[in-house]
Amino acid sequence: MYSFDWSSIPGAIPYLWEGMLRTLQITLVAVIAGMIIGTMLAVCRLSKSRVLSTLAGLYVTCFRSIPLVMVLLWFYLLVPDLIKRVVGNPSLDIRLLSAFVAFSLFEASYYAEIIRAGIQSVSKGQVSAGLALGMTGGETMRLIILPQAFRRMIPLLLTQAIILFQDTSLVYVMGLADFFGVAYNTGNRDGTLVELILFAGAVYLAICFVASTLVRKLQKKIA
Amino acid sequence: MATILADLDFRVFLQPAVGGGGNYLSYLLFGLGWTLLLSVCSWVLAFVVGSLIGVLRTLRGTLLPQLGAFYVEIFRNIPLLVQLFIWYFVLPETVPFFGTWFKQGLSPDLQQFVSATLCLGFFTAARVSEQVRSGIMSLGRGQYGAGLALGFDTAQVYTLILLPVAYRIIIPTLTSEFLNLIKNTAVASTIGLVELAQRSKNMGEYTSRLYESFIAVTVLYAIVNLVVMLISRNVEKTTRLPGFVGGKQ
Numbered sequence: 153m154y155s156f157d158w159s160s161i162p163g164a165i166p167y168l169w170e171g172m173l174r175t176l177q178i179t180l181v182a183v184i185a186g187m188i189i190g191t192m193l194a195v196c197r198l199s200k201s202r203v204l205s206t207l208a209g210l211y212v213t214c215f216r217s218i219p220l221v222m223v224l225l226w227f228y229l230l231v232p233d234l235i236k237r238v239v240g241n242p243s244l245d246i247r248l249l250s251a252f253v254a255f256s257l258f259e260a261s262y263y264a265e266i267i268r269a270g271i272q273s274v275s276k277g278q279v280s281a282g283l284a285l286g287m288t289g290g291e292t293m294r295l296i297i298l299p300q301a302f303r304r305m306i307p308l309l310l311t312q313a314i315i316l317f318q319d320t321s322l323v324y325v326m327g328l329a330d331f332f333g334v335a336y337n338t339g340n341r342d343g344t345l346v347e348l349i350l351f352a353g354a355v356y357l358a359i360c361f362v363a364s365t366l367v368r369k370l371q372k373k374i375a
Numbered sequence: 376m377a378t379i380l381a382d383l384d385f386r387v388f389l390q391p392a393v394g395g396g397g398n399y400l401s402y403l404l405f406g407l408g409w410t411l412l413l414s415v416c417s418w419v420l421a422f423v424v425g426s427l428i429g430v431l432r433t434l435r436g437t438l439l440p441q442l443g444a445f446y447v448e449i450f451r452n453i454p455l456l457v458q459l460f461i462w463y464f465v466l467p468e469t470v471p472f473f474g475t476w477f478k479q480g481l482s483p484d485l486q487q488f489v490s491a492t493l494c495l496g497f498f499t500a501a502r503v504s505e506q507v508r509s510g511i512m513s514l515g516r517g518q519y520g521a522g523l524a525l526g527f528d529t530a531q532v533y534t535l536i537l538l539p540v541a542y543r544i545i546i547p548t549l550t551s552e553f554l555n556l557i558k559n560t561a562v563a564s565t566i567g568l569v570e571l572a573q574r575s576k577n578m579g580e581y582t583s584r585l586y587e588s589f590i591a592v593t594v595l596y597a598i599v600n601l602v603v604m605l606i607s608r609n610v611e612k613t614t615r616l617p618g619f620v621g622g623k624q
Contacts, residue, residue: 154469217554217600218593219561221572226593229585233379318454324565332457346465353457360452 160342161351164334171334172355178251178330179317185256186316187309190263195293197268208264215261221325227254228326247328251320259316266308270301307371314363318356331355379586387584388591399578403588406574407595413491413570414557420496421556425503430533432508443504450501455562458498463490463566484568491563499556506548510541543614550607554600571595 161168196208215223231250274297282292302309321332329337332352339348392402431443450458463486467477477486514537522532542549564573575592579585 153471214597217558218596219558219572221561221564222575222589222593222596225572225576226589229589318452321454321456322562324456332454336460346468349457349460349465353453353461356454356457357449357452361448364452 154346156347157344158347158351160338160344161347164338164348167334167338168331171329171331174248174329175317175320175331178248178255178320178323179313181252182255182259182316182320183313185252186259186263187267189256189260190267191298193260193264194267194271197264198271212261212264215258216265220258220319220322223258224251224254224322224325227251227257247323247326251323251326251328255316255320259312262312263309266305266312267301270305270308271297273304274300303374307367307374310367310370311364314360314367317363318360321356383587383590384584385587387582387587390582392578393581399582399588400591402578403571403574403591403595406569406571406592407599409488409568409570410557410560410572411599413488413495413560413563413568414553416492417495417499417560418553418556420492421499421503421552424497424500426507426538428500428504429507429511430538432504433511434529443508447501447504450498455494455498455559456565459491459494459562459566462494463487487563487566487568490566491560491568495556495559495563498559499552502552502555503549506545506552507538507541510545511537513544514540540616543616546607546611546614550603550611553607554603557599557603558596 193208193211196204197212199205227250228247231253232246235246235249278296278300279292282296283289287295320330323330324333324336327333335348335352336345339345342348388400388403389398391397392399396402396405428443428446431439432447434440453461467474467486477489481489518536518540519532522536523529527535560570561572563570564576567573569577571592575588578588582588
């Protein structure tokens, strides 16, 4: 029988906490940037201009057809290269920056689809009403359509954020020490990999379970 | 950007690969083979377990549906990477008989493949079960009652009446789960399985031609995605049910 040894966890709590902060940091940046870029993509995709909608469609299809691991490896390779060409050696942690960019651009393609569906769920009469009041197309979108669309999308956007929170653990492939990275490194160093992996899994489970239960409650309230 | 493009040299794929066995193009295609094999094996597991859990969740009573819901919560709320590490690092150490078989009976390659298959299979099963459940629910209680009235028992009602129709309704969503599964196999590279994503990294290191190998692998993933989508569109067309949303008139 395997005898568990949980002794290396209490001492590692400060490092694990730092890792969790990094995980939350990546999640937050990607949610905000992903939603901003995703909204722009969704509006482009629904625009009357053939060029804009094709380009936005191409962006979304491309990012959705390749694995996140591949996207992370791409940006881990590309971002440092590009930055060196533009500004020389930056003082920032380049892996963290690569992770920010990769997750933001990747998530944007997923948010774009959610937001597009949200916009399409607002009835056409709302657009006509906006135009009839003398608003421009942009104003109608910004002041009438998007606020209603976002209200309906909130549960879906939050669920996507929970999935993103879990996916950030893949920064492992960049060697970045997020929550799971710290847990893995600690376990590897102390020979307690089994315990640390289980501990990390339990923490993710607790956080995501509470978050998704709250989202479900919110969904019932809105619906 | 321009200099990166100017530096590209795709003749690298014709060079003989490190470790023998043909050039780098065939090296990558073998990786694609592993990716597809892993996808198909895990899909079979996911389909069987997912159907079972999905059915559990629609049964009467409270215990069995709760058991199904519990499964889904566990497998949906732990990141895939952590689940994979649990299958690969934790379970062989802690589970008595599985551990001995795993460590002594399997070569390292097989160990990685078995862990990845089990992990992806059970992970995807949680998602499949949600689809199966919503497919069965969409049929309403009438079909179930009609089956019982005809003298079928519960198992017969499910296998002969509810599931065949439910599967045909959920084919589009099952397709997108299968596409997700193919993409998720790239996570198996983290435990050292040399599937497609891992080979793009290896080839880049062996030849110092990272851009070329990354481009080739990205294109391969996109092609697989496209092919599966085209096939499934045809399957959808032939299996569509009249009278349901998206069905024939």
